[in-house]
Amino acid sequence: MSRKAEILEGLGGIVPALRRYSRALAAGAGHALADDLVQGALQSVGARIRAKELRPADLAEARIEAYAALTAMAAKRLGPASRPAPRHPPIVHALAELPFDDRAALLLVSLEGLGYDSAARILATPREALLSRLMRARAALALDGLHSPDVGARRPVSHLRVVK
Structure with missing residues (x-):
């Protein structure tokens, strides 16, 4: 298995952590939105790795990129309407x-x-x-x-x- 494939496969292992972060970041906006953010972040990082725009040396580097992508997407998608229920x-x-x-x-x-x-x-x-x-x-x-x-x-x- 190539190093790139190894890192892409390893990104799947950080999904629970990304989901936890996404749900807390969305602060009650809903699990569907949080899961969409995680999926979008992983797709973005995976596409960048495959296109060789991003060359993480290891999984830790790819994890940081996934968190960064998720945070950037959340900043755009979360708005004042995304408030928690009582x-x-x-x-x-x-x-x-x-x-x-x-x-x-x-x-x-x-x-x-x-x-x-x-x-x-x-x-x-x-x-x-x-x-x-x-x-x-x-x-x-x-x-x-x-x-x-x-x-x-x-x-x-x-x-x-x-x-x-």
Whole structure:
């Protein structure tokens, strides 16, 4: 098997990760749209590899290209009408409220576990801009109370009592 065929076959193995990222990036817009984004990204990368426009040295390089293609397609297709239904959990609504670039940066680093340099490459932005987007996204989610340790916990008991 040629190296190109090996990489194309290996791209099939990253479909679950791409689906996870796509569904989170679409923030409740629907599984059909998320799956269309994954399929389009894989077709785009596969076509570029076959046309020799893209020559990834290994599967990791092809994976970065697939994430980049998916993110670019999502940026074009997701709009204000792509909002989560009321039945979705609060985190999905909070993600949907984030600007697209901040959401993509947060998901690439936090959900997909990519490093800052890889995430910056996928988003075609300098590392410093990526870090700024991450800070804004994390701050926005913290303001929503999604990451505070006392979410769902009981209020601390007051030791003061009213004496009559």
